[in-house]
Amino acid sequence: MSPAVPGGGAADVSVARVRALTRTLAAFEEGPARSGAAARALAAMPAVTAVRVVAALARSGGAEARAAMAAVGQALVGPDAALLYDHLAEVYAVAAERELLEVSSLLVSPPARRAWVPPRDKANARLANLTLGHKKTLARTHRDPDLLARLAAEGEPPVVRELLRNPLLTEPFAVRIAARRPIRPETLRLLAESRRWRTRPAVMLALARNPYAEPAVALKLLALLPAAELAELGRDGTVHPLLRATAARLARARTGAAE
Numbered sequence: 001m002s003p004a005v006p007g008g009g010a011a012d013v014s015v016a017r018v019r020a021l022t023r024t025l026a027a028f029e030e031g032p033a034r035s036g037a038a039a040r041a042l043a044a045m046p047a048v049t050a051v052r053v054v055a056a057l058a059r060s061g062g063a064e065a066r067a068a069m070a071a072v073g074q075a076l077v078g079p080d081a082a083l084l085y086d087h088l089a090e091v092y093a094v095a096a097e098r099e100l101l102e103v104s105s106l107l108v109s110p111p112a113r114r115a116w117v118p119p120r121d122k123a124n125a126r127l128a129n130l131t132l133g134h135k136k137t138l139a140r141t142h143r144d145p146d147l148l149a150r151l152a153a154e155g156e157p158p159v160v161r162e163l164l165r166n167p168l169l170t171e172p173f174a175v176r177i178a179a180r181r182p183i184r185p186e187t188l189r190l191l192a193e194s195r196r197w198r199t200r201p202a203v204m205l206a207l208a209r210n211p212y213a214e215p216a217v218a219l220k221l222l223a224l225l226p227a228a229e230l231a232e233l234g235r236d237g238t239v240h241p242l243l244r245a246t247a248a249r250l251a252r253a254r255t256g257a258a259e
Helices: 011-026 032-043 047-059 063-077 079-097 101-107 132-141 145-154 157-165 171-179 185-193 201-209 215-224 227-234 241-258
Strands: none
Touching (some): 011 032, 011 047, 011 063, 032 047, 032 063, 047 063, 047 079, 047 101, 047 215, 047 241, 063 101, 101 215, 132 145, 132 157, 145 157, 157 185, 171 185, 171 201, 185 201, 185 215, 201 215, 201 227, 215 241, 227 241
16 A cells, blocks of 8 residues: 655655655665664655655555654654754744644654652662673573563663563563653663564553653654554543644544545
8 A cells, every 4th residue: 555645746756755765764774774764865855855755654554664664763863863953944844834743743852741750769679789781681681570670660771771682571571661650761762762672562552651751752653553553542641642642643544544
């Protein structure tokens, strides 16, 4: 199914660009190489074209479009965002004028619904005397779910990064991490950046629903969710209003495209 092109005008050109971009990005390994290619491609497009392409990717339910959209999301938050810096204001203006929330919402950074406050109590007794290197080794290799949960709760980014690479980590446990409250926003950001876990709808839905998640991170995950999960999120009154509105809009666009 070809992605629908919103905004009207030059639809054939935009569809061709969407197809070309998805093919180009599919040739790169998922990760920094692909997100860098996405940043370079968007930076080379006129703002109007970039808006049409990103909106079409966000509305499509196809696997290739979701992979391309994931790269676009990473390009907007990673080091490659510098390539787009001078371009983003114009892209945002076009998207806002055309009321394309699925694009304009990617370019804002509202605060999370709940601010994370470091706990006053002492570190977990089992972990208090361990070095950072020891914690990283445990996170990477251990299978004890209670210990892994404690390491995740501490939320030290180098440790969490290793934890998410642990081959013994299961999807239900990753969902537990994504749903944990309170939790450091950095931990949720690392989860969203993980190649292994950001393709799992259950993990990403739990993250999007977490009030400690930065909306700038959660909004870039919406295009990766199936229509049913988007509709569910769009009805959830506990999530950030911008996240809820964008999810509902994408769900309606996906349903309309499938009819």
